[in-house]
Amino acid sequence: MNNIMPLPALSASVATAVNCTEQEAEELIRIFFSSLSETLAQGHNVKIKGLGSFTVIDDDVRFMPDTGLADAVNLPFAAFEAVELPDDFDMESSMNIVNNGDPDTTDETTPTSGALESLSEAEEAIDTQHDLSGNQDIPMPVAIEATDVDTTTETESHNAETAPELSTDTPSDYDNIPYSDTTLNESPTQESRSNPRWFIAAAAIACILCFGAGYFLGHTIGASAPDREIAPSRLTLSQDRQLQATESALPASSTESDSTKMYESITNEVAQQIQSEKSTATITDTIGRTRFLTTMSRQHYGRMEFWVYIYEENASKLGNPNNLSAGTIVIIPPAEKYGIDANNPASVAKAVQRGKEIYAQFN
Amino acid sequence: MDNKQFIADVAKKANRPVDDINNLVIGITECFRESCLAGNSVAVPGFGSFTPLKNDEQIVTDHTTGKKLLLPPEITLTFRSSSVLRKKITPAQ
Secondary structure, three states: OOOEEOHHHHHHHHHHHHOOOHHHHHHHHHHHHHHHHHHHHOOOOEEEOOOEEEEEEOOEEEEEEOHHHHHHHOHHHOOOOOEEEOOOOOHHHHHHHOOOOOHHHOOOOOOOHHHHHHHHHHHHHHHOOOOOOOOOOOOOOOOOOOOOOOHHHHHHHHHHHHOOOOOOOOOOOOOOOOOOOOOOOOOHHHHHHHHHHHHHHHHHHHHHHHHHHHHHHHHHHHHOOOOOOOOHHHOOHHHHHHHHHHHHHOOOOOOHHHHHHHHHHHHHHHHHHHHHHHHHOOEEEEOEOOEOHHHHHHHHHOOHHHHHHHHHHOHHHHOOOOOOOOOOEEEEOOHHHHOOOOOOHHHHHHHHHHHHHHHHHHO | OOHHHHHHHHHHHHOOOHHHHHHHHHHHHHHHHHHHHOOOEEEEOOOEEEEEEEEOOEEEEOOOOOOEEEEOOEEEEEEEEOHHHHHHHHHHO
16 A cells, blocks of 8 residues: 555566566566657657546646546545535534544545655656666665555545545635635644634724723713712812812803713714724625635625625735635625625626626636 | 557557557556555656545535535546656657
8 A cells, every 4th residue: 555566566467468478568568658758758649548648738748547547546436426515504514523634534545645745756766767768777666655644544544435524625626616715725723723813813903992992981081070079088188179179160050961961972972983983994804615705795795796896806815716715814895885786686797797707817 | 649559659669469569558557457446656667657646525616606516535546757758858848
């Protein structure tokens, strides 16, 4: 498992099929792949029935296995197919239940991309010593075991094949289905760390605002309430005289109702100030594994079609709408700015048309 | 280059009948299949390595319809070209 099959082992398998000796089979394999290399080096793409097609793209060779071979390799999961989820499917709760693509619990029957790197390093060392022309002796490759395989999950591998895990939002590259968070570079732990930070920052800002409002309110009331009653027993002689002097300086019409009105006016002013701050405050949201632009649009505007305006408001940092990164904070523009009205069919149609234009820019 | 033309070319170089080369391809394919099912890679010196890679299940959302699809896990056969092959290709580009 996670081993490299060397050329002699491949030759032994092929010798049986071709009905020849292992040495002859090895020579045939060398000639086969040597011809393939030369044909690719000439810039021609090669299609081999039963094996697949080799295409030269950007100084590299891309391989697409034949349908039969691909199905044979995918035999353990051949019985499964894509399932459409209901609209009220809660991805967050399902992700809390199952593993979320943690490398430590990955099925070890097949190597992951990490193992791919270790295999390629060994192969590079082999390639530098020889080529298929057979001018040099080919050393016997050493079987290499992937170093990142978790042996404790060996028993889980069988269960993984028969009982696949529920949904996990791992990165994918499906070109035909546009979706927002294709490059979920952040691991689940990183994203979960960002939520508490955001919450802590919001709580700190709220505390500062409350403290400032309370200080302003208390200071203003204290300064404008010269007739505040103080227990006489607490006053010293000098304080009593000051109080009498202050009371005498007040206009004759100064009464308790005036102070009450002043207090009310001050509180009203503060309330209006807070309200104005709220109205001008910028509403933001964060793109996550379960929170796309359409999700935000449905929540803030009532329909998902208005995601285009959220995108336009943040176009400079979003780029391709099919390639959004989780954790990106976006500004939710006010509905009045773009004429958003969920009850207006013309507004919805305009948003749909705008969405097509945006996709056309990147397709 | 299509399959027939390539097989004929290899048969000519190997001085073997075309049927043998077809059987060779079948043998190679069968070897790839068995190796990948066992989770092993196949390395061809001077050409590259064929490695099975498992993609976990994932949920994708179609923005146009808003539908969510649960894609099942799958094992794909990936190929990584060797430096020798890349060196051969690069001058030709």
